[in-house]
Amino acid sequence: MSFLTLESLNKQFGDFTAVKGLDLSIEKGEFISLLGPSGCGKTTTLQMIAGLLTPTNGRILLDGKDISHTPPNKRGLGIVFQSYALFPHMTATENVAFGLEMRSVGKAERLERARAALKQVKLDQFADRYPKQMSGGQRQRVALARALVIEPPVLLLDEPLSNLDAKLREDMRMELRLLQQDIGVTTILVTHDQEEALSMSDRIVVMKEGQMEQLASPLELYEHPRNTFVSDFVGKTNLIRATAHANDAAGAHVLVDGEMITLPGHSLEEGRDLTISIRPEKFHMSDDASGHEVEVRAAIFLGSSWLYRVSSKMGDLFITQPNNGSAGYKKGQSAYVRWSQDAVTLFEEGK
């Protein structure tokens, strides 16, 4: 049986439905991300799990017990808030020890455990500082230590990295994931940053307008998005017009800019207009006159790769190519692009 279960969870704010019939089962020790644009209901869902909001209908089960109406101070879940929500009038140690104090842990023991938790997040030298005297990254770690020290059954992270600068965010992603795996705590991360969700999670829930669009592992989600929304939200993609041509045992044959490609496992009505998706990095770009001709409109060097915006008969495309040390294409140059058939994802919208 799953550890944390959401059963047709609903949240209504007046006329506005923030979360519509969300079902989700989370295993013990799993790292789940709720990913979606702002206003998709992901934070509302997290707050219902935390007990800060009461669901309009539906149930939340933790380890088999219905906690839907348990007040937050009886749930014992650890939360890291977006603003960190540290207590400004307490030192790092006092912040971390607060949860233990509320659990009536003796003073000596709670100080010892708070120090150990701060050490776990590499902040033992800052134990006596006030939040104001710490950097954003350090505050974030204090918030994490404060949530973890109470040994919560579930750790809830509400956009914990969004206030950090880019470099620190990448470091923290890795560190947070390692720490989570070390402790084995069941974790739910709310984020609008697809890279964050992809890099840290076991599974990702993509949400839109209060509903689940797709639940899948990061790789599955990236390679096989269920619809254009997921495809566009998770990573960059190119949406290209195509026409269904014929079906046979190999699958559906589809015409894209004069090229016939086969999509195994599909059977499509002849002559139908379709949208296919190809990720920017799935293109192969070369000077050999084979494939589809494109003209480079803009070239951006990203260090590890080149990002091109090109125009073609298929419309404007984004293409990334790994940096292999050569100069890359210049604006106005022509080139040819190809792709392998398995790079193509088909969306049958409205089906």
Add this chain to the structure above:
Amino acid sequence: MSDQAHAGPGAKAAPYWMTGPGVIFFIALLGAPMMMTFLLSLHSYDFTLGIQDDWTLANYIEVLGDPYFHKIFGRTFGLALLVTVICVAIGAPEAYVLSRLSNPWKSVFLLVVLGPLLISVVVRTLGWALFFGGNGVLTMTAQALGFGEEPVSLMFTFTGMTIALVHVLVPFMVISIWAALQKIDPQSEDAALTLGASKFTTLRRITLPQAMPGILSGSIIVFALTASAFATPAIIGGRRMKVVATAAYDEYLSTLNWPLGATIAILLLVANIAIIVSYNQLVERRFAKVFE
């Protein structure tokens, strides 16, 4: 070009030119009268000859050595302390409730709290005088409820002054605490709840300490305004319940002993500054590390 302009002598003088009018205004209208008051307090006064041309500390020795003035100073600062404490007790819950309200109730109640500031202190105090007086609303209510036939008057009493001053000054406390509460991250209260604190513990351990800077600065404002208040003590306290400000006024206008009045005024100023500066330093030392 702009660098040269910045380095030029004309540009260097600019800040002085710009602050000049303000400085002159203050020197002429505040500094000069204060200095004159101070110099006046160093002259002696003769009831037949008037203000003398000598220089003496006799006035200070008289005020500092006279139990009559000790009592007035004691009453003034006791009143200031009491009014401050009551303002905190009323203002803190009021500001907390106000910060929890959502619009339009927030705007409505903010207006209710601040509304009294739009009415002159004298008018409001006269209202209290009608209420407190021997045949006022208070007496009539007490008689109607059968608390005896004797008039219940709070005129010329310490209690009456305290009530009227609290009414006048509580809005300053509310504004000050409200401003501090607005700065609190509401998620810090959620965080305390999820860490197992009850609502009351959250209020006591998380919200109240973060509102402390507002309570302390509000206390300074209320204390200083009470200690130097004139209109309310003059109307409610009258001659029977003198405070320092009304005592100075009486020396000037009734006894015509201007030097003694000036001495009292200077001593009030010094005492007020001493109390507030040392309190402020205490506060800053306590909170410098904690709050921006």
